[in-house]
Amino acid sequence: FIEIGHYEYTDLMKVILSRSARSARLTTHFDLDFPKRPQTTPYWCHKHSRECTPVTEAYKFLRRYSIDSLKRIKEFSLLRTDAQIEFCHADSRQADIPPIDGVITSPPYVGLIDYHEQHAYGYHLLGLEDNRHDEIGPAANGSSKKTKQEYQQDIAQVLSLALASMPSGGFMIVVAGDRANLYDEIASLLAVEVEAVVQRHVNRRTGRRAGEFYESVFIWSKK
Ligand SMILES: C[S@@+](CC[C@H](N)C(=O)[O-])C[C@H]1O[C@@H](n2cnc3c(N)ncnc32)[C@H](O)[C@@H]1O
Structure with missing residues (x-):
């Protein structure tokens, strides 16, 4: 829906969905960085020293990251200035870097x-x-x-x-x-x-x- 619908804050919704997707993956708690295969059954969790069960729904993450993202945007709105910020999605070996302090x-x-x-x-x-x-x-x-x-x-x-x-x-x-x-x-x-x-x-x-x-x-x- 987000990809085909017309919403005022589509970009923000995509960020929230992207954060939620990472957390809702079928991985073990102790290997979130390098999961080798989907974890679909309960498992012994080395992180929590107990049996944990993989997530079965994404709603709680969507809710958590919606609230968290709004909180961050509010905090940042108090700090942001009209300073120019530029992001360059490119190979840094070929980047055209303007004068910088460090x-x-x-x-x-x-x-x-x-x-x-x-x-x-x-x-x-x-x-x-x-x-x-x-x-x-x-x-x-x-x-x-x-x-x-x-x-x-x-x-x-x-x-x-x-x-x-x-x-x-x-x-x-x-x-x-x-x-x-x-x-x-x-x-x-x-x-x-x-x-x-x-x-x-x-x-x-x-x-x-x-x-x-x-x-x-x-x-x-x-x-
Ligand atoms: C250790 S991460 C750091 C990411 C970010 N600084 C942070 O703290 O979240 C290294 C980043 O370098 C990016 N990267 C790898 N090769 C690159 C390249 N040739 N040009 C620009 N970025 C590259 C990776 O995609 C990754 O996002």
């Missing part, structure tokens, strides 16, 4: 996630162009030595484009769970000043790895 980014990691696949319902509902062939480090390509080297080159290419638009002394902050130690090499390729590397404890709301997971925050500056 960068905070959480890039994809090598061999971990196929973003288009994981968010297929969102791409469909929001009518986003399918750019999966441009994903950097997709899970489908694995994490061989060669793939890791290509990943380092790709990330360095993206970040060097951003650096070219930054003033000397500007900060570049990169968040990555760098299990394969790839970012020291990326920093050398970029010839940035390494200001600090901070370990961030990720208190995941989803997944069974809660409490066991750290990621690095690389704080670099342009020489």
Whole structure:
């Protein structure tokens, strides 16, 4: 109905439906990120240490996310200014970056996630162009030595484009769970000043790895 009907807030409805679709998937509570097959029967839940049952209806999520989205829009309406904001849905290796003060980014990691696949319902509902062939480090390509080297080159290419638009002394902050130690090499390729590397404890709301997971925050500056 949302796709064919005429509503005043169609875009908002699509966002709410997309959020609800993610929560209403037939997955286990402890593996929301990388479900391997639909979970249709009750199962032992490692996250809640009890038997859990997969969802059987989406209404509660539609209700929850409708209320939550309205709350967020209200909060943001008090803060928003008339500042210009531009989103660019494109391959960041080819992006045309205007002058910037600095960068905070959480890039994809090598061999971990196929973003288009994981968010297929969102791409469909929001009518986003399918750019999966441009994903950097997709899970489908694995994490061989060669793939890791290509990943380092790709990330360095993206970040060097951003650096070219930054003033000397500007900060570049990169968040990555760098299990394969790839970012020291990326920093050398970029010839940035390494200001600090901070370990961030990720208190995941989803997944069974809660409490066991750290990621690095690389704080670099342009020489
Ligand atoms: C770790 S996520 C971070 C997402 C977002 N910054 C956030 O915090 O929610 C990495 C993102 O990079 C995107 N990505 C992968 N390859 C890309 C490319 N070549 N150009 C632009 N974005 C890309 C993925 O689709 C994914 O959304």
